[in-house]
Amino acid sequence: MDFKGSETIPGPRAEDQLPHTARAAVKIVVVGGFGVGKTTMVGSVSEIKPLTTEETMTQAGIGVDDNFGSPSKTATTVAMDFGRIKITDQLVLYLFGTPGQERFWFLWNGLFEGALGAVVLVDTRRLEVSFDVMGRLEERGVPFVVAVNSFPDAPRYPIADLRSALDLSERIPIMECDVRRRASSRDVLMTLTRFLHSLAMTGSLT
Template sequence: MASANSVEPAAAPLEEPAYLPATVQSAVKILVTGPFGVGKTTLVGSLSEIAPLRTEETMTAAGAGVDDLTWRTDKTTTTVALDFGRITLNPRLALYLFGTPGQQRFWPLWDDLSRGALGAIALVDTRRLEESFDVLGRLEEQRIPFAVAVNTFPGSPEHPEEALREALDLLPEVPILSCDARDRRNSYDLLIDFVAHLHSTAVLELQP
């Protein structure tokens, strides 16, 4: 297997190739998951080299009593099925990114989306860590390798890694990463770190 350090993008994120390069020999499914309003749609959009597929609907007054908008007063839409994006990681490997809905009422779709996923990036918001427990539990139950990615929001409290690990009850082998999902370069660095983790645990083979 090639060194994870040799991973380079075949094209910069968002330089939109209409089709996969002819050199691509394999494609890998990666979940982008987490609770409602944690930044999944934003992360997929930051990473995708094609126009991302989004299934967002405008939030209505009827949802106000169901979806907790604390810390999310400016949120006006929600994903009701999936977000989908693609990034060609190197000339031989493409990643398909599937963003999952955050609310429990959409979890039957979550089960379908997670089928065949090689790994998952689980976004968390340190202002509301307790909302991540159910998603992390489902990843563990389905034995999907994952990394926790702390998405930075204005005013988010910072915690030492060990405190976060304890609060989220994470196993030692689960990496804790950080990102600003709005920033393309920062999001790409997160993805590279996650792919390197999958490579180091022999989940993903990186072709030279």
């Protein structure tokens, strides 16, 4: 029965539906400190219109949120970002970007639930922020790769030096990337999927 003023709820857009060849869908989280490029990465690589929960930054965040290195940043994620990318005809990744400010880290446990792997985005100007991020993933047993986002004004270091500074084991992949470029972000995700596959083959992924 139709009611006056009722509206038809639109169904999902054709481009948002999973390809019929998909056999596996994997949850991946994109984590890192405030302003490292998580929202940008999810948006650049997603094949569907990404869901974002960005809100305008206000004076209330002064002294609470550390926006070092991002003085022009005017919005921030307060819940999560969401996107999707097809890696192969059979494999689809669901991407969940986490909020970077410490006051929203209580949301991370829920976002980590069911995640098979993670991308840790790093800013060389604030390497110290990455330790808490990686520590939380290790506590949850979530395998991860590290992607160093190439900000124009950020110092560049050899990958070996960054591995040492971050105290990363040799088995954890680390690479440079530009999250503004879809191909670069996709390469990071491909590295993560290969890493997860290698862990599964050796029985390290449980």
